[in-house]
Amino acid sequence: MSETTEHRSNYFMVFGILVAALAISLALAAVSTGPIVVAAIFAIATVKAYLVLTHFIHLNVEPRFIKVLVIGLLAVLTVLYIGLVPDIVWVFGRMEGA
Amino acid sequence: MTNSAIIEQPMETATELPNSRMAIWWFLASEVAIFGGLIVAYVLVRLHHPEWGEYASHTINAAGAINTMVLLTSSLAVVLAHQAVEEGKLEKASKLLLTTVAFGLVFLAIKAYEYTHELHAGFTPVTNLFWSFYYLMTGLHGLHVVGGMIAMIAVSRSVRRGEHSARVECVGMYWHLVDIVWIFLFPLLYLAS
Numbered sequence: 001m002s003e004t005t006e007h008r009s010n011y012f013m014v015f016g017i018l019v020a021a022l023a024i025s026l027a028l029a030a031v032s033t034g035p036i037v038v039a040a041i042f043a044i045a046t047v048k049a050y051l052v053l054t055h056f057i058h059l060n061v062e063p064r065f066i067k068v069l070v071i072g073l074l075a076v077l078t079v080l081y082i083g084l085v086p087d088i089v090w091v092f093g094r095m096e097g098a
Numbered sequence: 099m100t101n102s103a104i105i106e107q108p109m110e111t112a113t114e115l116p117n118s119r120m121a122i123w124w125f126l127a128s129e130v131a132i133f134g135g136l137i138v139a140y141v142l143v144r145l146h147h148p149e150w151g152e153y154a155s156h157t158i159n160a161a162g163a164i165n166t167m168v169l170l171t172s173s174l175a176v177v178l179a180h181q182a183v184e185e186g187k188l189e190k191a192s193k194l195l196l197t198t199v200a201f202g203l204v205f206l207a208i209k210a211y212e213y214t215h216e217l218h219a220g221f222t223p224v225t226n227l228f229w230s231f232y233y234l235m236t237g238l239h240g241l242h243v244v245g246g247m248i249a250m251i252a253v254s255r256s257v258r259r260g261e262h263s264a265r266v267e268c269v270g271m272y273w274h275l276v277d278i279v280w281i282f283l284f285p286l287l288y289l290a291s
Contacts, residue, residue, distance in 0.1 A: 011181070015174045022166055029159070029289040033151065041285045049278045056177045056274045063114040066123055073127050077134040081142070088142040 009055040021048050122268045126275050129242075133279045136238070140231045140286060153228040154291035156221060161212045162288035165205050166280060172201035173277045176250075176270040183263045191266055195254035198273065202247040209240055232287055239279055246273050 025041050054060040059070065113120050144150050179194035216229075223233040246269070253269045256262045 011174060011177050015170065018170050019167070022163065022170065025285065025289065026159075026163055029285075033289075033291055038285075038290045041289050045281050045285050048281045052173060052274050052278050052281070056173055056277075057271050062123075065113055066115070069123060069127060073130050073134075077130070077138060080135065081138045084138065084142055088139065 009060075011055070014051055014055045018048055018051060116264065118264055118268050119271075122271050126271060129275055129279075133235075133238075136231075136235055137282060137286065140235065143227065143231075147228070150228045151291050153221075153226065154287060156216065156219065157232070157288045157291070158212050158215065159288050161208050162284050165208050166284050168201050168205045168208070169277045169280050172198045172205070173274050175201065176266075176273045180267050180270045183257070183266045188257050188260055188263060191263070192254045192258040195250045195257065195266065195269075199247045199250050199254070202243050202250075205243055206240060209236065235283055236287065239276065239283060242276050242279070246276055 021044050025044050028037050028041055028044075031037065053070075059067065115123075175194050175198045179191045179198070182188070182191035182194060213233075221229050221232075223230050249269050249272065253262070253265045257266060
């Protein structure tokens with residue numbers, strides 16, 4: 001805990017950014033639901049998740065081992081995503097009633 | 099060497115982390131695999147089903163947005179509880195944990211309202227694949243909220259007695275992950291319509 005004490009974030013400022021990001025997402029969704037806007041909304045969601053991960057869960061002060069664990073996990077999910085494309089998008093996605 | 103460093107020394111392990119934090123990180127990793135797998139499957143299937151946008155338009159954006167705000171605020175409360183523990187303010191930490199539980203209750207109440215509205219409109223888990231995903235992902239997430247609330251009540255009681263204050267950080271890390279999952283569920287199931 002001493003590490004987090006030394007590197008403590010300004011939690012209220014991070015919270016303010018998260019709320020502002022939510023407001024921007026809602027405003028974008030109200031304007032349009034086109035692919036670019038949807039991509040922007042997910043980009044904002046990713047930034048929000050990053051802020052929570054780094055400042056609230058304190059990943060920014062964890063040892064490198066934990067950062068490798070998180071990055072490795074996300075890499076596995078990416079491989080899962082790519083690996084499932086042939087089955088789900090190309091085959092299952094074309095099934096009637098699927 | 100400071101007094102705090104001397105106190106924390108026995109907790110350190112070969113991984114440079116206290117065992118409790120190491121354990122919670124592995125637990126969070128398993129949770130990411132569960133929700134990540136679900137989200138990946140949902141995104142992949144949805145790519146071939148543009149009509150799901152129409153289904154998603156039946157979810158209540160305002161309720162989802164309020165719930166996002168509720169969870170973000172609860173995350174702030176729990177991280178402040180952790181900060182209070184670091185400052186030795188255990189009573190304050192306990193109260194902040196219970197505040198987080200209250201936010202969890204609000205979240206579940208809003209979710210219950212949504213489910214009622216959607217079920218009355220005829221959208222059940224067997225209506226089609228979109229609603230199956232919707233109920234599965236939000237239901238599983240809701241169960242995690244309930245689990246977090248139960249854990250937080252237990253930790254709050256022990257912290258009030260001056261015991262196991264390190265558990266505040268662990269339960270907080272879990273709660274933040276629940277928050278992160280919702281951060282992605284909200285645009286996936288509500289906004290991307």
